[in-house]
Amino acid sequence: MEEGRTRKKQPGGGAGGLGRYAGYGMAWVLAALLGGWAGLALDKWLGTSPALALLGALAGAGAGLYTLYARLVLEPAAKEKNQKE
Numbered sequence: 001m002e003e004g005r006t007r008k009k010q011p012g013g014g015a016g017g018l019g020r021y022a023g024y025g026m027a028w029v030l031a032a033l034l035g036g037w038a039g040l041a042l043d044k045w046l047g048t049s050p051a052l053a054l055l056g057a058l059a060g061a062g063a064g065l066y067t068l069y070a071r072l073v074l075e076p077a078a079k080e081k082n083q084k085e
Contacts, residue, residue: 035060
């Protein structure tokens with residue numbers, strides 16, 4: 001490596017980035033599980049088939065995916081826009 005040259009640190013790189021992205025994945029999984037659990041509870045209470053559990057799991061997964069999108073796409077774009085102003 002040439003002397004005098006420095007490497008730019010990549011934001012979110014290394015072990016810190018791994019932990020952050022693993023946390024995002026865990027939040028998505030927990031949202032889906034929580035939605036499924038709530039649907040199961042409603043199914044037991046109403047005496048229905050597991051349709052509400054499936055709908056709850058899908059709603060939780062959708063909410064988790066939106067959160068991932070917001071954290072990984074919308075927030076960095078907003079930060080970049082604010083820095084340019």
